Amino acid sequence: MTHPRAPKIGRLSAGSLLSALAALIWLPQAALLALSVQALADGGGFGAVVVLAGFVLGLGVLRAGAEAAGARLSYLRARQLLGEARGEALHCLATGSPLDPRRHPAGLAASVLAEQAETLLPYLSRFEPVRLRVALVPPLILAAVFSQSWVAALILLAAAPLIPVFMALVGWRAKAASEAQMVEMGGMNAFLLDRLRGLATIRGLGAIEATAERLAASARGLRQRTMAVLRIAFLSSAVLELFSALGVAMVAVYVGFHLLGQLGFGAWGGRLDLAQGLFVLMLAPAFFEPLRDLSAVWHDRAAGVAAADSLARLAAPGLEVPGALDRAGAASGPVPGVEIEHLHFSHEGAAKPVFTDFSLNIRPGEHVALTAPSGAGKSTLLSLIAGLAPVGAGCIAIGGTALTGASAASLRARIAWIGQRPHFFAGTVRGNIALGRPEIGLMDVLDAVALARLQGVAGPGAARDLGEGGGGLSGGEQLRLAIARAAATPDLGLVIADEPTAHLDRATAAEVTAGLLALAEGRTLILATHDPVLIAAMDRQIDLTGARS
Numbered sequence: 001m002t003h004p005r006a007p008k009i010g011r012l013s014a015g016s017l018l019s020a021l022a023a024l025i026w027l028p029q030a031a032l033l034a035l036s037v038q039a040l041a042d043g044g045g046f047g048a049v050v051v052l053a054g055f056v057l058g059l060g061v062l063r064a065g066a067e068a069a070g071a072r073l074s075y076l077r078a079r080q081l082l083g084e085a086r087g088e089a090l091h092c093l094a095t096g097s098p099l100d101p102r103r104h105p106a107g108l109a110a111s112v113l114a115e116q117a118e119t120l121l122p123y124l125s126r127f128e129p130v131r132l133r134v135a136l137v138p139p140l141i142l143a144a145v146f147s148q149s150w151v152a153a154l155i156l157l158a159a160a161p162l163i164p165v166f167m168a169l170v171g172w173r174a175k176a177a178s179e180a181q182m183v184e185m186g187g188m189n190a191f192l193l194d195r196l197r198g199l200a201t202i203r204g205l206g207a208i209e210a211t212a213e214r215l216a217a218s219a220r221g222l223r224q225r226t227m228a229v230l231r232i233a234f235l236s237s238a239v240l241e242l243f244s245a246l247g248v249a250m251v252a253v254y255v256g257f258h259l260l261g262q263l264g265f266g267a268w269g270g271r272l273d274l275a276q277g278l279f280v281l282m283l284a285p286a287f288f289e290p291l292r293d294l295s296a297v298w299h300d301r302a303a304g305v306a307a308a309d310s311l312a313r314l315a316a317p318g319l320e321v322p323g324a325l326d327r328a329g330a331a332s333g334p335v336p337g338v339e340i341e342h343l344h345f346s347h348e349g350a351a352k353p354v355f356t357d358f359s360l361n362i363r364p365g366e367h368v369a370l371t372a373p374s375g376a377g378k379s380t381l382l383s384l385i386a387g388l389a390p391v392g393a394g395c396i397a398i399g400g401t402a403l404t405g406a407s408a409a410s411l412r413a414r415i416a417w418i419g420q421r422p423h424f425f426a427g428t429v430r431g432n433i434a435l436g437r438p439e440i441g442l443m444d445v446l447d448a449v450a451l452a453r454l455q456g457v458a459g460p461g462a463a464r465d466l467g468e469g470g471g472g473l474s475g476g477e478q479l480r481l482a483i484a485r486a487a488a489t490p491d492l493g494l495v496i497a498d499e500p501t502a503h504l505d506r507a508t509a510a511e512v513t514a515g516l517l518a519l520a521e522g523r524t525l526i527l528a529t530h531d532p533v534l535i536a537a538m539d540r541q542i543d544l545t546g547a548r549s
């Protein structure tokens, strides 16, 4: 599987170049304006300046056009780069294995992808062009001022370096504050999602007050961090305004004394004349303008870089599900068995392997219970059979086909997984059973509902609405809905269930067991369980106690 290339942030773009060129057009405009004023002062009438004014106007139109085109190009490029960065992060999330301990919590990933990633847009569309303007425009304006007066150039040169020094100090704090804000926001989202999932438990334990207090504390923390970021943003622009105002004022005083005849040094030809003085005066604010723009977008940089880091962390390659994004071809054939030969597997970062040289043969149509004390590797083995992580060494074959990256998707198409806590989305029972699979029609859904004995719960036409996470259904009903979801899978051959009756009372466990047995009729069933009643209902019990080395 090839990964999409990481977006190249910081590359010179046509939009940035156009906006820098637009800013440089002020140089000839200022010269023409200064010459016009000089011509008027020398007694030339309207006729003397009309041609110059025409040029100024023409250059103004050109400048406006270049600015607009530059902004548009920068925005389009920023959208494209943001799309690529999001695509890469989504790709890693979509292919990441549930066994990867570094997998990001869903709330955090959603926050980074939906909210934080948006801050890349102003960073790329505004900050990047400004950065190029800062590199190009002030040096060229300085050279133009220097050509008229070395003292005026020196004043600008003295004021300018103070700005980046203070900005760097402020920006360093801004990045840290922005990162802290994003961590807080991600943490709050993860906390909220977690609590929403466990709402029934929270209510049952009477912990609503405590949860509300935690949430309020998180919100307070987020507010404080946001205010810190804003304070720093205001501070950075205040620093810049101060130094640029001082620089412009000093140039104005110097030029003013020249024109009053009080000063006679610092210009190459003795005194500055009116045109030269005006030219220098008009260039002084333009010298600081890119730096002021930089201050306005400085906060964009801090937030954008922090968001780019968060996206890069999401996109960091981890343990992948083999063939995660492959399209499964038409899957059919006889009921598959499972052959495992010389399996080796270690979890990432674990001191000891879970399996070393483990072999097992499950016949087609056999119903098997994997048993062992907690931590022996039952869930791990089920995950490996479902192809949710690549095996270290050895081979797992399903229906005679070795489970590899190339075959995993089509093999998984005939496998159904029933976990302890199946996930349901807000929507109808029918939608939750079909799960976006277009080949599953209403009749398939109703058959599946009947098999799981959910007719009393699913509503007419299985159209009953469920809340997010299966809200409105009991734990046992949720498991039977998961059984119905599995039953609707066309050509289902192998059912995998991880402790399906854990945490259920006897009566509910018996209903779930009955549903599972109905589902597994004529199919292979492998389940992990500690439940003696469920074990007794299987054809064979395989004790994994000795499997772990």
Ligand SMILES: Nc1ncnc2c1ncn2[C@@H]1O[C@H](COP(=O)(O)OP(=O)(O)OP(=O)(O)O)[C@@H](O)[C@H]1O
Pocket (backbone or CB within 6 Å): 098, 099, 100, 101, 347, 348, 350, 354, 372, 373, 374, 375, 376, 377, 378, 379, 380, 381, 528
């Ligand atoms: N995602 C993971 N990352 C790292 N180690 C893991 C991961 N999942 C499980 N382990 C470790 O692998 C071993 C086997 O865990 P597994 O969950 O497969 O056991 P189990 O027999 O299913 O236990 P239980 O009956 O409690 O579910 C344990 O030592 C566990 O700590």
